Amino acid sequence: MNIKDNLEKIKRELPANVKLVAVSKTKPAEMILEAYDAGHRVFGENKAQELSQKHEVLPKDIEWHFIGHLQTNKVKYIAPFVSLIHSVDSIKLMKEINKHAVKNNRIIDCLLQFHIAEESTKFGLNLEEAEHLISALKDYPNIRFTGVMGMATNTDDKTQVRREFRQLHYYFKYLKEKYFKDSGYFKEISMGMSGDYKIAVEEGSTMVRLGTAVFGARNYQNKQ
Ligand SMILES: *Cc1c(COP(=O)(O)O)cnc(C)c1O
Numbered sequence: 761m762n763i764k765d766n767l768e769k770i771k772r773e774l775p776a777n778v779k780l781v782a783v784s785k786t787k788p789a790e791m792i793l794e795a796y797d798a799g800h801r802v803f804g805e806n807k808a809q810e811l812s813q814k815h816e817v818l819p820k821d822i823e824w825h826f827i828g829h830l831q832t833n834k835v836k837y838i839a840p841f842v843s844l845i846h847s848v849d850s851i852k853l854m855k856e857i858n859k860h861a862v863k864n865n866r867i868i869d870c871l872l873q874f875h876i877a878e879e880s881t882k883f884g885l886n887l888e889e890a891e892h893l894i895s896a897l898k899d900y901p902n903i904r905f906t907g908v909m910g911m912a913t914n915t916d917d918k919t920q921v922r923r924e925f926r927q928l929h930y931y932f933k934y935l936k937e938k939y940f941k942d943s944g945y946f947k948e949i950s951m952g953m954s955g956d957y958k959i960a961v962e963e964g965s966t967m968v969r970l971g972t973a974v975f976g977a978r979n980y981q982n983k984q
């Protein structure tokens with residue numbers, strides 16, 4: 761498994777407007793450096809402390825994305841440097857992100873994470889809840905919503921996966937039209953993982969989050 765070859769192959773296939781977030785969770789810094797040396801700069805992690813440790817030892821021009829469920833007591837580890845938090849799904853979390861954004865004197869870009877999968881274990885909002893979060897934004901001026909994120913059901917049923925991505929695209933368009941019409945920054949649809957990103961791209965993804973396709977399979981005991 762050659763990381764550089766994987767990256768080149770994936771980038772050749774992706775439309776120019778789709779950003780590749782290389783999901784490096786559980787992978788050592790050396791592997792991230794290998795991708796870095798191949799020219800890649802955007803990485804995603806789903807554990808705040810792991811992310812913070814990697815940020816410390818790796819080059820400072822890396823753009824770090826947080827992609828997993830974020831516990832409020834962990835926001836402090838990533839607030840000083842994180843480029844995008846993909847997983848905002850509660851007012852409680854918004855409040856905490858805003859607090860640490862203020863402390864660090866920055867605006868933190870975030871995505872509204874929707875629940876589009878059938879599995880009940882996945883986190884995320886429905887449309888009504890997302891609108892509630894948007895209406896609370898005025899109290900949290902150091903948060904900027906730049907779009908939406910979602911994970912499709914882990915299934916071989918491609919029709920279902922496509923339907924779920926299409927649903928997320930619809931939520932994006934609805935919110936864009938209603939709340940962010942004149943906000944050029946509200947433009948991201950983060951959808952697509954190694955097993956389903958081609959469908960996601962066909963359904964309008966602007967950001968794919970690929971771990972296995974870039975770095976190879978994760979160890980079972982570390983699998984997230
Ligand atoms: C792990 C993870 C990914 C990447 O998964 P792969 O199937 O390895 O590409 C993408 N998004 C989230 C939220 C993840 O936790």
